[in-house]
Amino acid sequence: MSKSLIIVESPAKARTITKYLGRGYTVMASVGHIKDLPTSKLGVDLEHDFKPQYVTIKGKAQVLADIKKKALAADRPRRRSDRLAYRRRDQRHVERQARQRQKAESLSRIV
Numbered sequence: 001m002s003k004s005l006i007i008v009e010s011p012a013k014a015r016t017i018t019k020y021l022g023r024g025y026t027v028m029a030s031v032g033h034i035k036d037l038p039t040s041k042l043g044v045d046l047e048h049d050f051k052p053q054y055v056t057i058k059g060k061a062q063v064l065a066d067i068k069k070k071a072l073a074a075d076r077p078r079r080r081s082d083r084l085a086y087r088r089r090d091q092r093h094v095e096r097q098a099r100q101r102q103k104a105e106s107l108s109r110i111v
Helices: 011-021 061-106
Strands: 004-008 025-029
Touching (some): 004 011
Parallel strands (some): 004 025
């Protein structure tokens, strides 16, 4: 069974929360903000509904890489089950369409 990942801002919060949650959770501290809006330009895309354009803060690339690595490790079993569920849903959709086509072909129209 994989552990759930919780990311908090400060290491002190991470230690405190770890005490309360127990073994089923991995609590990780980001040690402050990781991304911010750029200072050299506007930082939002005006043409696409003001979507923010974040940049990684200097010195935080390693923290971000560690968080991504832990997130992938925490999510691995779930991704597999999600992929299986998606395939099953897609299979049911194809089967439903086939049944509807058969039903439409078997109906005779009387005017």
